[in-house]
């Protein structure tokens with residue numbers, strides 16, 4: 001039986017939607033790796049160190065391990081000997097991409113299974129990119145991100 005799972009993503013930055021998935025994952029698994037992808041296709045707003053730091057600051061549970069990784073998720077999973085991947089689902093629009101990724105990962109490593117967790121309805125429209133846009137425009141993002149993330153966004157956009 002799987003005791004640990006990997007929740008992988010870019011987390012640029014972490015939002016309440018991600019935190020909701022982490023909380024749900026902790027009720028299913030003893031240990032959750034929150035694994036921050038270093039090599040994302042587009043230039044991230046926050047560096048890998050900043051993204052890791054913000055997650056560590058907002059998740060205070062010693063069953064959560066936050067770290068960065070480079071390269072293929074399946075290689076990282078093999079390295080950890082953890083073959084359960086967690087992904088959050090917001091809407092049907094997420095499904096096609098997640099379905100493709102999940103089957104690709106399994107084709108690369110047959111032991112891999114992806115567990116999809118449905119987010120709380122109130123975060124179903126929330127994404128890191130929306131948060132970045134709102135932060136840039138000076139909107140109130142209190143409901144969407146933890147306070148440390150809000151502060152970091154204000155430092156970038158409001159000086």
Ligand code: ADP
Nearest residue numbers: 008009010011017018087088089119123126127
């Ligand atoms: P990626 O760039 O790989 O999509 P993200 O950091 O945006 O990574 O997201 C990581 C995971 O968290 C993905 O499975 C994504 O669907 C999920 N996720 C993102 N935002 C939310 C949210 N508001 N509620 C639930 N899951 C979410």
